[in-house]
Amino acid sequence: MDRHILRTLEYHRIIQMLEDQASSEPGKQEIRSLEPSPEEGEVRHLLHATAEGMDLIRLKGGLSLEGVKDIRSAMKRAEIGGVLSPDELLAVAGTAEAEKKVRRVIESLDEEEASLPHIRELAGRLHPISDLAKQIRKAVDEDGHVLDHASLVLNRVRHNILRVQSGIRSSLDQILRSSGYQKMMQEPIITQRNDRYVIPVKQEYRGAFGGMVHDQSASGQTLFIEPETVVAQNNRLRELELEEDREVERILRELTSRVDESAESLLANLTLLTELDVILSKARLGQVIRGVCPRIDQKGGLSLKKARHPLIDAKEVVPIDVELGNDYRGIIVTGPNTGGKTVSLKTVGLLALMAQSGLPIPAEEGSRVPVFSGVYADIGDEQSIEQNLSTFSAHMTNIIRILDRLDPRSLVLLDELGAGTDPTEGAALAIAILEKILDRGCRVMATTHYNELKLFAHGRDGVINASVEFDVETLRPTYRLLIGVPGRSNAFDIALRLGLSENVIEMARDQLSRDENRLEEMIRALTADQKAAEEERTKAEALHREAQELHRNLEKKLEEWEAEKGKIREAARREAKTVISRAKREAEDVLKELRRWNRQKPGEIKEHRLIEAKKRLEDAEPETSLSPSERDKSINRKHPIQVGDEVYIRTLGQKGQVIDDLGESGFQVQAGLMKMKVDRDDMEWRSSPRREKQEGSTSYRRQSDQVRHELDVRGKLVDEAIPEIDKYLDNALLAGYRQISLIHGKGTGALRTGVQSYLRRHSRVKDFRLGGQGEGGSGVTVVELN
Template sequence: MDPNMHRTLEYETIVHMLKEQATSETGQSLAEKMQPSAEEGHVQEMLRSTAEAMDLIRLKGDLSLEGVRDIHSALRRALIGSVLSPVDLLHVAGTARAEKRVRSLLEGLDPEEAPLPILRAMAERLVETRTLAERIMAAIDEDGQVVDEASAELARIRRNMVQLKGGIRSTLDGIIRDSKYQKMLQEPLVTQRNDRFVIPVKQEYRAAFGGIVHDQSASGQTLFIEPQSVVNQNNRLRELEIAEEREVERILGELTLAVGEQAEALENNLDVLTELDLILAKARLGRRIKGVVPRVNEERVIRLKNARHPLIPADKVVPIDVELGQDYRAIVITGPNTGGKTVTLKTIGLLTLMAQSGLPIPAEEESEVSVFNGVFADIGDEQSIEQNLSTFSGHLTNIIRILEEIDENSLVLFDELGAGTDPTEGAALAIAILERVLEKRCCLMATTHYNELKLYAHARSGVINASMEFDVETLSPTYRLMIGVPGRSNAFEIAERLGLPQEIIETARTRLTGDENRLEEMIGELAADRQKAREEREQAEALQKEAAALHQEMKEKLTTWEQEKERIREKARREAKQIVLRAKRESEEVLGQLRQWARERPEELKEHKLIEAKKRLDEAEPQTSWPKRIHRDRGSSRKVAVGDEVLVKTIGQKGQVIDDLGGGELQVQVGLMKLKVNRKDLEWKSSPVPDDHSQGSTGYRRRSHHVRHELDLRGKMVDEALPEIDKYLDDALLAGYDQVTLIHGKGTGALRTGVQKFLDRHSRVHSYRSGGQGEGGLGVTVVTLK
């Protein structure tokens, strides 16, 4: 793409902003070289990687690669045998250490929550170099000094040096304090010259003081003398310093050799980390400009919603909606100066270049862009002073070059097309240029003041008028782009509000041709209709927001009600199970006692004991039943029939008539006993209503004959399966099951994962496990209930 066009659209400013967002030296260098791509697949890949980086920053926070440096030169020197300096080795360590940070960050993310396939693939390309980084950092501190712990020999040498320096200073301090020498000293201090400890002595005492002179002051009055008593110690110190230098050189040589051995891995990591830093920089820039990653289509369609120019402050920029390339391939924008026409062109061009560079764009979600071979713009004053060309000539020269280079995959932007010359000729030339661009099937946006172009856009298929809205009341532009409405000059309205006499304005109106008047009237009507439509749309949006708020409120209330209903249901389940269990235990105890009495003293089993046992059974019976199951009649005078529930008045117990013995005698089942009772000693209580279900059951009747021990969920989505599981577990609990099996199949494992996450939260699940051998393996989950 043409760099001149990039400058026109201020793309270089975006590149500079991106460079500021990169954290590494190499990332900044790569950002500086960024260019838009014309390959659709490459653009798609860049935008996907940017979207993943925005997700990564949102989920885990930012990842700084500040320690990554350009170590290509250091690696080459290591390979040819040069010894790297401590600073070079620190740069290598910073780059090598970044590999671990990247891997740790991505490994800490759940792949299901954040797949991030591109970033994870980049991390997989990294070679393990953290061991080398740790080795370098253990030998060299952050100031670039080799530490004592780098080797045992270096530690020994430096300990000896410290001890020797202490001895030298002690000897020299003794000389300074000796009254014999105090008058000879210029100052009572110990200093260094040529890496040897010396004392400043007055020049006239040179012979009396003795020792070796290493330096003198500028005036010559002070000599820096090494006393003879420390010469041997200083010589020994110098030997240790040389030994230290050699040991440090040896340590650096070993580290350099290790770097050379991993040079290929380090170079590979540097390339990956640099690319990753650029991707993260794009994500950071996207957050800064509040951008989104647009969709890319293949139809050469631009569809931007609330698009904003990224270089205009957020509190001043006015968003625009633009659609180009589907119903029409060209937009002709008219309107007053300083109304925002040029900004609109630059916004479209710049956002297209940004998207083709893999950058987020400041617009709303669902905005779409296409990939163009070139974005060609003639915007602003392009006259060349060096060539002594007029404004018109400068624009025309640029347009000629554009017409030679464009094809059907180009986006063309013309600002004030045909301006700078005679209006009639300029308008005709502008129409001819637009025709040539449209013949090449380009996407086109152009701004103009000419009425002829408004009429041309109205009549030409594939072209639509647009304008920048102007508020006549405030005499200021609103910067809103209105598609489908040509712009008015508003000259008469502005002149009238500024106070120009009405007769002058009327005279000017008479100078307009009939066509021009009709055009202005048509534009005025369209503008009024547009204003009315916008107001109605704003009202509709307000009503929609109000409806959405009410809908959300109702959803929240419904959720609260469902939660309360579930709480009550759960409480009822628990209470019902306790009642049933209590009744079951009591009945088993009664039956056990009866059997024991029958075995031990069959002859002593009296009727009063049976009555007592039956009373305990009646007390153990749950007091809940379905009212609709039995039709009750309070009248005690009703005739008793077989099947009726009755009260045996002689013993005060309830029973059921099982046979009519004749002669006024009926056989009644009371608990375990069958009694022969006179009809007059019975009081009618109820009669059974025909029902498909068993009679006399309570509301807590076991339903084991309706509930299977397993539930087959295969072929269902997780959202479909969970409500079915919830109901099934309730039924299984009421049926008295302690263990059930959920069959979900193996498949991708998504259904199994969803089922087991649901079981983790279920209050009635004691535990669960995958099926064992012969049970279905990973295709089933065995659930233990509580």
């Protein structure tokens, strides 16, 4: 891209904003060289990566890479055998540590929550070199000092240095406290000169005070003397300090060697981390400008929805909607000065450059941009910050240069096209230039004041008028861009609002040609229609938002209802569990009482006691969703009660057999040894006997009172049990049973095998299975009859 045009559209200010978002120095350096790409594949990749960065920041609040430093010069020094300084080693450590930090953040994200394919791929290519950082941090502190425990030798030497320094200070303190020396001291302090400990002595006592003079004050009144008593100690201290320097250099050289061994991994990580920092910087900029990553339009269409200029205060900027490249390839924008024409032009150009740099653009979701081979602009009025190309010759020079470089994928932005010369010639020249650009297949957006260009846009295929709105009531521009409506001069309306006589204005109108008046009327009508359509659209959007809000409220209420229903289910489940537990306890109590009665008087349990116990068991049964009366009526409607049917008598809580139909009075029912009259609504049908036709009449054979629901054949041989089972099955079928139990015991399993083999061959056996829990287990076979 032409740097002059980038500066004209103020792209460099966007780069400065982006650089402020970078957390590492290599990231800032990379951003300074960032330029828009003309390659569609690369732009698509850049925007996808930026979108991932925005997702990462949204989910994790960002990822700072401030520890990453530009270590390339340090790597070169290490390669040629130089020794890295502590600060250079710390820079290497910060870069090496970033690898682990990035991995930790990426691995904490669920792939279903955020796939982030590009960022995950970058993180996956990072080399694991955090151990190198640990080695450096173990030897060098944050201030760049080599730590005592970096080696045993260094620790010992520094310990000796402290011991010698303490001895020197102790010797000098004795001199300072001595009464014979106090009058010779300028001040009772210990200081250093030339890395040796000295004391300040008055000049006149030089002869009386032995030792070596290392310095004197500016006035010459004070001499800094090293007493003879500490010379040997100072010499020893200097030897230890030289030993310390040698050991520190050895440690730094060893660390440098380890850095050199990891140089390839470090440099590879630096490249990847720099790329990641640039991606995150773009994502942070997107947050600042409230931007989105636009979609790439392969057909060359540009669609900006509520686009805003990123360099104008968000509280003041007016969003614009722009469509270019689909139904029309050219837009001619007209309107008053300072009305926002140039801002609209710059917004379109700058957002195109930002998108092709992989940056979010300040617009709404659904915005689309093509990838232009070049963006060319001639914007040189007083509103341009950096350039002032206001003369006609300067405009023409720039336009000629642009025309020589165009191709069908170019975007051309022309401000005040044809201005600066005779209006008639300027308009004609502007039309010719636009025709040339359109013939090349380019997209073009131009601003003008000429009516001729309004007519050109109205009559030329692929070109549309647009204008910046002006409020005649307030005499101020609204800065809104209206596509499809040419701009009016508004001169007559403004003059009238300012108080100019209507007669004068009418005289001025008479000076206009018929075509010019018709054009003004057409523009007035179009403006009114556009305003009405805008109001209708605003109302429709408000209704749409209201419908969406209503839909959300309904969904919320549905969710609350489902949650409440779940709570009710859970409460019902807990209550049912309680009822069942209570029923089980009641059943166990009944069984215990029956066993107790049986132990007291074996074989003499009376019928009324059985009925009473059974009633207690039935009462312990949890209620179903239907009340007993509703349930009985439902069953009785499906199975009308007839003579011979087995029924359940609710008031007694036991079963009985219908022996006579008493009409409206009910039925006569035998329950055990008792016969009684029972009302129809007090009975529930349970089963019907098998009916046999006999010479035109129907007879019933029922043996339910004599036939039990189970047969015990334990202790018998298979040959003995089979005939008994065969007879029992016939009786059970005649009694109308659908399910019976054969008790054969567990034992060796031979009897069970023989019984089940017989059942497989029996024609009236539908299915059979071993007993379940509470049914006798494998010692019982439960048989289903048909």
